[in-house]
Every structure is written in C-alpha cells, then in structure tokens.
Amino acid sequence: MWRQLRHRLGLPLGQHALRSSEPWQIVLCALMGAAIGLVVVAMHEVVTWLHRADFSLPAGRSLSTGIGIDPLRIALVPALGGLALGLMGLLEKHFRASEIVDPIEANAIHGGRMSLAESLRLSIATILSNAAGASLGMEAAYSQTGASMLSSLGQVLNLRRADRRIFVAAGAGAAIAAAFNAPLAGAFYGYELVLGSYAPAALAQVAIAALTGTLAVRATIGVAPIFLVHPPPVTGVDHWDYLLFVLIGLGSAGVGTLTMRAATWCESALRRYQVPRWLRPALGGALLSSIALALPQVLGSGHGAIQMLFQHQPALLLLALLLAGKIAASAISIGAGFRGGLFSSSLYLGCLFGAVMEKVAGLGIALSGAEQFTCMLVGMGAMAASIVGAPVTMVLLVLEVTGDFQVALAVLAGVVVSATITRHTFGYSFATWRFHQRGKPIRGAHDVGWIAELTARRLMRGDTFAVRQDLPLMTLREQVPLGSRSRVFVVNENGVYAGQIDVALVHDTDINDAAAGLVAIDLATNSHDFLHSTQDIRAVLARFEDAELEALPVLSEDRHILGYVSEAFALRRYAQEMEKRRSAELGERDLFK
Template identity: 40%
Template structure:
C-alpha cells in the first residue's frame, strides 16, 4: 500500500516571489502604485544629484586648490599657471576611459529623450551610471559643460530600471522615466515645478493630466531628498526687480530675446562645426578631449570663468558689481567658445547651465548697450540678465514653460515671470521655425534621428511593412492573356493580383474586377495582362514604417501595393492594403489617446 507524501513546505523564496508578483500586479493596476514608484524614483534621482555635485566639487577643490567655499568659475585668476594643463589631463583620462568602455560595451547608450521617443522608456542603468561618471570626470577637470545631462541620465536610468523591474506598461514606463528626470532637475535647482515641466516638455514630450501626479511627486521627492543631504537650494537665491510692464520695456526685452535666439543658434552651429573639425582631424578619437582641454587651458589663462558649468560666475554676475562692456563681451565670447570646444572635442556633459550663464551675460551686455544708445528705460541690469538667461536657455535647451518656472521659483517675482514667459514663447517659435531643434534633439538629428522631443514615436517605427504585410501574395505572369487571368481568378476570390515577369520581379498590380469587365469584349480578352497593369513603378519595401507606408498609399491613390525585397531587388515578397494600414494606425493612435486621457486607469478603477 502506497503512503501519500506529506505536503511540501513552501520555500521562503517562493513566498518572496509571490509577494513580488502581487506587488507588480498592484503597481500595474492601481494609479497609486505608479505614483509611489515615482516618489522612489525622485528620491533616487535626488540622491544621485547630490553625489554627482559633491563629487565634482571635491574634484575642483583637489585639482584647483579651492578653499572649500569658493567656486571654480568664480576664480579671478588661476592659482598656478600649470593648472591650465588640468583640462587636457582630464581629457586624456576621459579619452582612455571612453576607449576602454567602447571595447566593453559596444552599443551606443541612449539618453532619456531618445529612450522615451523610440524605445518605450527602456534604458540601461549601467550605461547611465557610466555616462554620469564620464560627465563627472569632464566637469571635475574644468570642461565647460554642466552636470545636468548626467543628472537626468542617471535619474532617468534608475527610474527605467525600477519600472522594468515591475514590468510596467510602455506608457507608464515612459512616465516613470520622465519622473526620474523631473526629480533630478528639481533637485539640481531646488525647483519642483521646473523639474516637472522639464519632464513634460523635453522627456515625455507632452503634458497629460494623469502624468501630473507621478511627475510632480517625483520632483518634490527629489528636492526633499537633496535638501536633506545638504544640497537642493536655489542656484541664484531669491532676487526681485522693479521692472514695469510698459511698451518701451516690452520692445527692449523683445529685442533681447531675438538677440538670444540668434546667439543660441550660432552656439549650436559652432558646436557642430568644431565637432566636424575634430572628426576630420588626424588626432585619434581618444586624444581629442585632451586636445580640446589644451584649448580650454589657454582660455582659462585669460579668465577661469570659462571653466566648468559657471555656477559661481553666474552668481557673481547677478549679485555682484556690473562688469564693464568690454569684460562682458570678452567673457561671453570666451565662454561660448569654451563650451563649443568642450562638447565638440568629446567631453561629456550638456549646455543646460552654460546656456543660463551665457544668457545672463547677453542680458547684461544688452543693458550696457542700452545705456550707450539712449535714455534709461524703466528696466535694470538684473532684469535683463534673467530674461536673457531664460531666452538663451530656451533656444539651446528648449522648454519655454520650464525656463519660465525656473525664473519664477528662483526669483519669486511674478511680474518678471510674465515677461520671461512672453520672451520664452517668442524665442521658442523663432527657433522652431528657423532651426527646428533644441541642442539635444539636434545632435540626435546629426546622427540620423528625426525626433524633436520625447514624444513616443517608437511604435511607429516598430510597425514596419514587414510586420503588416501578407506574405501569401497571389501572383501571375504579366504575359498571360486576360481571359486566362479571369479563368484562374473568379470574382470574389481576391481583389488584387501582383503581376511579375518570368523571374518573379514586380511589374504592376492587376484589378480582378477590372479584368472581368473586359471579358464581354472577346478581342480585349485576348490582350495580355500588361494592358491592365497599375502602379508599375510604385511598390513598398519591408523596412518602411506604417507612417511612410500610409504616405505612399496616399500619393499613389492605390488600395493595395506590392512589397518587394528592396528598391533594387524587385522580387515580390508580400502584399499590403491601405485598409489594413489605416486600421492598425487608428488602433495605435487610440492606445496613445487612452494614455493621454488616462482611460486605462479609469477602466481599471
């Protein structure tokens, strides 16, 4: 007689696995779960911002002999002329590290904008941490780049890893990546609204009511954590101005905004030019940052204000004594050149804070010119600096609402914020119509990408003709008679048949209904099918995405098109109808609409 085995004792890891599974289900089904994850992502971003900023500060103290209180860019002169070699040595270290990493990780890392636009928010946390380390080396050595790119990269990368661990939906993962960047920028500037709208405008690409709660929660969480760790204060402190909303003032600030737009576009063009020069130069790629560091060192001998992002220099510009016209013009020129050389030679980092400082310089320079050309308007140099800061940063970074909230949260001056919003809007329109890209998306454009924001277009690229087509295509040789064609293809059997030559190459489309209409004329029925061919020069290729396919259907005015192996190889591999393309396109758009309106939460709630 067999004895039943005792029930197995469930192992502890089985209990843990079931708990994790239930937690994943809760996060996926309840909106509060996504908000909770966003709070965690914002906290991680705030901690990462603190670690990176303090790491850069320690490098500045160790390499440039700061006293622990001052800032690198606020130095009047270098303590020792030999310190001009530090950017070159830092560039050498960066180049060697980058060369080693290129052998270890061959795939190109993606930034948050590219990840959200093309990959549904999926990022490599390892790549993000490595980019953060490379940016830390660059900024710590004095390169004229900001840490904000590293902040958002690491914050978004950690958020993406967190979301992938809970197997979030595509739309929710994109929101969480935006929440990570919101926490990072909010922590960096002590400004939660700035961080939130940075995520909406640049990382997510659109504002959604159901994205507001998680993104704002992450921004607040990032600020609280960074302040608890000793950072996260306003980057310029509370200031106010006595600006009056008058016609002359508005005209003057409009001219300042136009000047900032032109200068910002010029700086982006300069970065592209210098980058192209380095690529065409005989200098090996891993030595190019060192070569750029030599140029930075030479500029630093003139004024150390070109070094690093420029926090100390900007604080002095706002709160210190008004510099002379010559000093302002020279500093603006040298800082713009230093930033362009830093990015163009291969240093890691961005132009977020550099654009703020450059905009402040443009504003002060504009005010100095106003004093020369006419009577003083009811406007002060600080107002011009803040407006210039916002206008130039909108040109380079993008995000008019982001920069408007940054001005409001850092100055606390609501009337001034209205002026800044107007200036940011004007600049945004000008740049979009004349240049088309922010600095980040323009660099993606130079690599062959056409995205202009983090708006999700990855599903469009994923829906290719190869995935949509029918491979079981009905073909016939083009040299058969119409009568033969009609005999083998009765009415109702199919609508379209692909005609080929004896080698299987595409020659055109044949309508079954049209062929049957000609059978009433015995003479016409003897003609070859070639007399019925349509669209002999138009065919789809499998690599086209659904949007490109829909455009080709519209141009050809055809209900169905053949799919050939390539533009050169005309071998027929499938058939695609316009009705199927439009149906799938509508289905995907409806999914996107549900994400925008939050219907997935409403339905599940």
C-alpha cells in the same frame, strides 16, 4: 495570508495588476524620485571634490568663480582630463559599447526604453569632463541617470509604452529638480523637454518625482536655492522697461543660436583636419586652457560665476569678453567631445548677456538696481529657453530662485520672444540640433517611434495568391472565379514579382475572342508598384497615394512576394494607433472604445 492582506489593502497582486494601477505607479515615482535626488547629491559632491583636488580650489569656492586657481593647473588639467576621456573612448570602441540613448531620444523613438548601464557610462564620462574643467554642466548626467533609473524599473515591471515614457520624464524631472532645488522647474522640464506635452496622465507621476527629489536634496544639503539673488524691490521697473526685456529676448535668440552652431563648427573643423577622435578632447582641453588663463570664469558649469555676477558686476568690456569667452569655451568643449550639457552654461551666458544689455542701455538712460538685476534674470531665462528649449521651465526656475512674481513676468516677456524667434529661425533646441547633426529626424520628445515600428511586414497579410506569368488566361479564369478575390499577383519563373491583375479584367467579356492566346503577364500591370518589408506606415501610405491602387505587394530584397497590404487596412491601423496614443496622453485607455 500575504495575498489576502494585499487584497484587503487594495495592493496589486501581480505584475499585470501593477501595470494597470496608476496610484501605485505614482508611489513608485515618489520613492524613486527621492532616490534620484540622493544620487544627484552624491554626483555633485564627487564633482566638487574632484574640482578641489584637480584645481587646488580654496575651501568654499566654486571652479567657475575663477578665484584662487593655480594657473599651472588651468594650463594642464583640461588637456590631461581630455586625454583621459579620449582613452576612455578608445576602450569603449574596443569593447564595442552600444550607442547611448538619452531621455528625449528614448521617448521619441524607443518607447521609453533606456539602458541603465549605458547611462552610467555617460555619467562617468560627464563627471570626468567636469572634473577636467569643461565649460559644461552636469545636468546631462543627472537627467540621464534619473531617467534611466525609472526607465529600467518600468522595463522590469513590463509597463505599457505610454507609462514607460512617463517614467522617463519623471526620472529626468526629479534629477533637474534636485540639481536646482526647484521642484516646479524640474517637473516642467520633464513635461516640456522629455515627455513633449503637459499630459494629464503624467501630471502626478512627474510632479511627485520632482517634489520628492527636491525634498531629498533639502534633507541632505539644505533648502537654499542654487543661486542666492537678493535684488532691491522691483517697484522701479516701468512698463517701458519691457521694451528692453523684449530686446534681451531678441538678442538671446541670436546668441543662443550662435552658441549651438559654434559647437557644430568646432566639431566639423576637428573632423576636417582629421584629428583622431581619441585626441580631440585633449586638443579641446588645451584650447579651453588658453581661454581660461585669461578668463578663468569660463571653466565649469557657471554656477559660481552666476553668483559672483549677482554680487559684483564688472565693467561693460569685461562682461563682453566673458560672454565671448564662455561661448567659445562651451562650443570647444562640446565640439571636442567633452560630455555634458548646456543647461547651466546657458544660464550663465544669459546672465552675462543681460548684464551687457543693461550696461549698454545704462549709457543712455538711468536704470535702478532692481532693473539691473531683472535684466540679468531676463537674460538667464531667455538664453536658456533658446538653447535648452523649455520656456515655461525657465520662467518657473527664475520664479523659484527669486520668489518674485514681477520678475517672473519680466522673464516671461524675454522668454516668449527668445523661444519664438529661435523656433521660427533655427527650429531646434540644443538637444534636437545634435540629433539633426547625427541624422536623426527628432524635433522633440513626441512619440514617433511607433511609426517606425509599424512596418509593412507587420501590416501585411500572408494569404497572397500568385500565379506564374506564363499561366494561360483560360486556366486563370478557372482558378480564380469572378467574385472569389479582387486581385492576383504575377511572378516570373524565378518567383520574382512581375505585376498584378485585376480579377474583373480576367473575366472581361471584351477579351473573350483573344482569351485563348493570352497568358497572365499580358494582363499584368504596375510591376514597379510595391512595398519593401521595412517601410514604415508613413512610407506605406505615401506609396498608396502615388500608386493609386487598393493593394500593394510586400517584397523581400530579392523581389519575392512576402504578402500584401490593402490601403483600407493601412489607414485603419494608422487611425487606431493615433487613437491609442491620444487615449494614453489623456489618461483614458478606453477613450475610443
């Protein structure tokens, strides 16, 4: 009866049907997006409560405002929290916890596969880091949790690789949308940073997850944007002001690159002085406290500090000190091993840099109130585009916060300059820079994992014909008639690869006079041209190009022949995989059939 009802309603009757049903995948993303939104709210409330408990914050105050915080707590909490985080790392090492895969890495290498348990471990570490006042945001935990929730669902349903990658992007997008109460920014975060493209096939799933995630937040904590920006009317912004916005974009690229490199310098310094890994967060917390005692606004993600900056602009000197202090605090937090991301921190850095640029420009020309606010918003978008690496997301975030299209155009100018310069001079976002430091060649979320999975072992044929190197040529002619096969592989008495022979050469009449005294090894060539079973398709094709042979043997570690691969087949399989990826990206599974 139930099966008949599901059939009449058009519901999928089994797991296979669900795998092929895009409408039902959209429904699942909508439901999970709302659940992710509620999880983000819960995590945010936990961190807020911990801030109040750890730093004795007054009611209604954010940590990064720096108002009403006990200096003794500033001096003690970051180091003690860092010590707790280091001890947690020791426990993980003792129990040999597996490496955590983040959403970008999951989509780039692992086909959208993430571990929910490992992601929850990262979220706990990020909450602990934020509770200690680390100068980082919670967005890494939000996106990690959201992406792993939908990834786990995709694995349970045994979704296709392309669909799992979309689910990961939808989960991350829903989390960011909920965190910033900005559905457009969340959706494009999923497209740009986690999926790596604006694929038509992913449009509905990612967008609906971001929308329902935002609606869940608005149903629980309200509809106000994360920053309340009320600038004067923008009629005072002149066309010439765009030169200033371009300069802000130019400077943001430099400051963003400096911040990313500074995190690596800090990490390298701690490693160079052989500070134990478990002790690094505590030492980093102590260094963070030394900065925060003078500039408490560097603590936390920076959300409250951004709001304060829009309401009360300090003098140029204090702005410059806050900018330098936040760069140092964020770099120390990352380098010392605190968990978190630079999304929110980059927004605050951008606001500070935009305010500094506005003050410097104001020394020579008079700027209106609208231009002052706009400079900060341009800096916010440009700095985040440089560090986070999602330019459209940042423009949309500012648009959703302000609701002002003219401001969004100004931000677009700074974002384009900043993102372009960062890409051409540095070449990384913060996430991909960290991958580079860990030795992983990931430049984005584009799916390159299939290349590593398509190895010579998977490409090879097993019907290899091999002969002993001392086999007489006359016997070889009898065993391999002309036209039966194109090549013969030669091995020594221990079965080790010794070369290959062109069968046409075996039957060459020019060697008939000497044939009686020849053996297989006399005709063998290319003994150093072969493939390892673990080489991926890219290495296989490069080897064919170097060797200029039609086929190569696949050898084990001890140089025994496992099989062989022909160049024609390798090229055909590579083309098929490329067609499959393109079909999945366009949402047309039979595009090339």
